[in-house]
Amino acid sequence: METKQNLTHEQRLELANKKAAELAAALDNDRFRLHYHLMPRTGWMNDPNGLIQFNGEYHAFYQHYPFEPHNGPMHWGHAKSSDLVHWEHLPIALAPSEPYDLGSGNNGYGCWSGSAVDDNGKLTLIYTGHVDGNNPVEVQCLAVSKDGVQFEKAANPVIPGPPEEGCFGFRDPKVWKHEDKWYMVIGSGKDGHGKVQLYTSDSLHHWQYSGAAAQSDGTMGDMWECPDLFPLGEANHVLIISPMNMGSTKTMYLSGSFNYDSGKLETAYSERLDYGFDFYAPQTLLDDQGRRIMIGWMNIWGAKMPEQEDGWMGAMTIPRELKLTEKGTITMEPVAELTALRGKHHSLERQVIERDTVLRLHALQSDALEIVAVFEVSDSHEEEFGLLLRCSADDSQYTEISYCTSNGQLLMDRNQSGQGDGGISELTIEPMERGRLKLHLFLDRSSVELFINGGHKTITNRIYPNPDSLGIKLFSRQGSTILHSFDAWELQSIW
Structure with a gap:
């Protein structure tokens, strides 16, 4: 387990990658290891982050603690694929190293969930820096790569805190470009109502708050984690959320129309996204075939996780192609490449x-x-x-x-x-x-x-x-x- 202080980001990445390689080599029980799903070489895996097709290859980042098969200070694991089926693990992309993402102890800080974009040939990660005890606890940050493997953190944070007092959470930025402007949705909540905060930018480094794009009516959880807002079908948009404190419902989608002028989603239909126990924090990407592809975390917080005894924990779902029906419902089917x-x-x-x-x-x-x-x-x-x-x-x-x-x-x-x-x-x-x-x-x-x-x-x-x-x-x-x-x-x- 990492304990050294005053290390640079590069040094922390080197330490994490070395330890991950050592622990992966020592794994000797494959009773629960998956044959064709993306899973960590060792240690802990949760939310998929930064799903993107970049320079013709699919990239999947994920929340990762490489030192133990338990939740700890979050790093970003990294893998890529040419076909959405065969995955190659790459060096860990992010490690907590700065005042806005580095705390002390084993929990309560790290490079939390986010997304990725192609900014004129630079693979750019947008993530939440989380440190318990900081004021504010959560801020939004950038890291940039020229080669798609090695990442340098920018002059962070690019959003230094939530737009209002009393927010329950301010995390998991999902960024996309529409016409000539960048858009970002961030998960949040207030007064028992989950909501998605909307920001806009011309440069990724300077953001303007545009209000809440959507929020709960009081029946859909008190904080919306891992929001993902995207077009699907003609003149329609879908918002995927992972609502907290909503009983057995862990993921939902809202479909309707999004007005880029008002920054509001007018919801016509809402439903649970998956009816199993082990599906959380899904994220989507748009590929060069025009497909909207989704991958989710194939576990859930609080569950018994027997694979921890073997030195690893967590897996991703198979990639699923999303389509929208005339009724506004989503269909999900395995991507064709899996054949x-x-x-x-x-x-x-x-x-x-x-x-x-x-x-x-x-x-x-x-x-x-x-x-x-x-x-x-x-x-x-x-x-x-x-x-x-x-x-x-x-x-x-x-x-x-x-x-x-x-x-x-x-x-x-x-x-x-x-x-x-x-x-x-x-x-x-x-x-x-x-x-x-x-x-x-x-x-x-x-x-x-x-x-x-x-x-x-x-x-x-x-x-x-x-x-x-x-x-x-x-x-x-x-x-x-x-x-x-x-x-x-x-x-x-x-x-």
Whole structure:
């Protein structure tokens, strides 16, 4: 753990990278290590930061404490990819080193979350400097790179504090350019209402406050972390937030129209973004194909994290492409590039799964799978059907995905999933055209990501079964079920 004081930023980066390499080399248990998700070499990972396509490559930064697999003074980890599938770890980009981001002890300071932009060929990071005990606690800062790897901090802070007294938080800047002006949204809250503060700039170094772009009506949390405001579809914008103190809802989106003259988002629709336990602080980027791509942190604060025992913690979701429907709802689907991971293919023809039957797929034994299962939902409104994942030989471990035709409720039950937290994720969804339910899922050793009916709803969860719990089953209860089609691919590791 880092204890030395009076070190330069470069010296702190050198210390962090050296320690990370040493600890990564010493990792000797891969029971929960993911095959095809971005995760830290060692230490702690949380929020994705600075997602950007720069000089033809995708860059993902992230909140990182390289010295221990626990939350500590935040650095910015860094990885890049040419295809959104295969990731290469780069040197740590930021370390706390200055009065506005360096404190004392093991917590309460650091280079907190933010974003990245291409400023005339210079990869520029915009982040929150957080130091408990400072007044103000949180300020907004810049760091600039000419080569996309080594970063120098600017004359910081560029925003020296919140726009008003009594703010609950002032962090996580997301910056973009519209026409000839820079825009920044910052997460905040006041008097029990989460809000997003808006700033504008001509140069990134000098910012003007433009008021609140959007705020809660009192029912959507008391502080909005990690805001991301972006255009999606024709004449529409979407604001993604991670509201604090809103019960089981950890992420939301608001869709509507954003007026660049007034700086206000007129919301037409709002909904929970993901219905799982382990999805937080997502961020998006716009790539050169015009796609809006999102990656989220595939964990959640306060959860049991069994991988900490092995010297690391945290992972990112697979990249997801966002689209906006005519109703103002978002769909999320895995990026097309992920098909490159597909290996051995397994399939089943259309068939009836009889009442109270469990069908074990003996040929399918893997902890890294993509599965697309399509069921025909009958008019009888009696049956319950679905899949059992990562089943042990004695059936004591499994993760269940089920759909009940009587009420349209879809569940992911991880109460028998292994060492991690239990709990049931639930949502309600109607069948697609011709009465079909499509379950598209990605299973990766200690995670499950489920995309339902073309990504109209998603569930993201971490699971921690024993390494030898590899069985996959289909089932039907209370009535018979027609399996329209079933395709599964064993997925290759990117590491």
